[in-house]
Amino acid sequence: MVDRVRVAIIDNSIYPHLYKPVDHWKKYLSVPFKAFRAPEGRLPEVNDGFTHIILTGSEASIVERESWVQQEIDFVRQAFHKGLALLGSCYGHQLLILALLGEEHVRRAPQPEIGWIKIKAFQRHQLFGGKEEFYAFSIHFDEVINLKPPFHILAGTEICPVQAFEMKGERVWGLQFHPEINEEEARCFLNELILKGWPHQELFSQALRMEARDSGIIKPIISFFLGS
DSSP: OGGGOOEEEEEOOSOTTTOOHHHHHHTTOOSOEEEEEGGGTOOOOTTSSOOEEEEOOOSSOSSSOOTTHHHHHHHHHHHHHHTOEEEEETHHHHHHHHHHTOGGGEEEEEEEEEEEEEEEESSOOGGGTTOSEEEEEEEEEEEEOOOOTTEEEEEEOSSOSOSEEEETTSSEEEESSBTTOOHHHHHHHHHHHHHTTOSOHHHHHHHHHSOOOOOOTHHHHHHHHHTO
8 A cells, every 4th residue: 555655745834944744744754745934834635646645843833823824724625524543743733633622622831741751551552653652852832632532532642631642533643753753863953952042941951951852753653643
């Protein structure tokens, strides 16, 4: 089936010179793909022949929504009803829930989660290669909350209980963490945020002092998603 896969990456970055999610994702894709800049109003048509959609992270907040977000919400709903496979990471994870479940299921996180975190899987799922726990990079200020069927929580942390979800019976998955960002990319991004004077400087500095622990969970995630 993978030889028939065609991926659309929906790039939600606000400052693509600073945050480069397409570069992060494309190195793991061995199938045809095309990137689209959502903040510029550039999105594919659901009948363009894409089979799988990746919704990237963003510097934007899902709570304080930008004007371009409604177009992407409409696209996600159309893609879902078309039966396309959907995978969201961080902002994309939150946007999936906003589009398919509603705005009462996303909020500002009580505590940001920045750095390399230990994530507990609540079941041995193929999305995580059957791992019970793993480490990945995280940087988020918003989160998903109060999921209800058919949405099912797959993994979490004490700080953020919904680190991953799936929609039962559908090809829809969300990841609050960033499995696609490796250590070098993460450190470069954090340093750039500090150099450019972004808020939460101390949180970024604390993350840079952490031991980088990455379980390489991106590999089973990509394998499972593209095989779905």
